[in-house]
Amino acid sequence: MTEIMRKILAMLVLVVLAVPSSFAQGAGGIDAGASELQTYIDPVGNLILVIGAIVGLIGGVRVYIKWNSGDQDTQKAVMGWMGSCVFLMVVGVVIKAFFGL
Template identity: 80%
Template sequence: MHMKKLATLFVFVALAATPALAQGAGGIDAGASELQTYIDPVGNLILIIGAIVGLIGGVRVYIKWNAGDQDTQKAVMGWMGSCVFLMVVGVVVKAFFGI
């Protein structure tokens, strides 16, 4: 009984995998072109998130500066570092996929 279930499962898996293998290079090209359609919006989204983080960081640093905190420079460096990182990631993602 157990072998019969295992053999049936093997047949179903083999039949399901056959169309995927038959696509070959056409399937790979279709997948690559579909992936490229997602890269541009994702890169733009990362750039937008970086801009929002920069604005929020600027407001927080301004509040710290007006309050007279001593670690204002550390806050500026942290926020600017995160903004630069997000901007670079957005550009690198687009460049990596050739868009």
């Protein structure tokens, strides 16, 4: 019975000694992950802004084609394309502002 108690006590001591170092590694890992995430936010925000610009150009060309063909529904097309372009631009800016970049 004493051999089992010694093993349990030894395991308990090992667990108590290992817990603080694991918390320290956890905090360092979280900090490292946060800093690495911030390095990706700026390029992602720029990518969203570029996608918004491309969507705006495509939308402008499509609206111009509709307008030249005499389609009566050009105002609806303008509102749809420009709404999506503004949304993408705002998302790109908000992502950068949310992460403090």
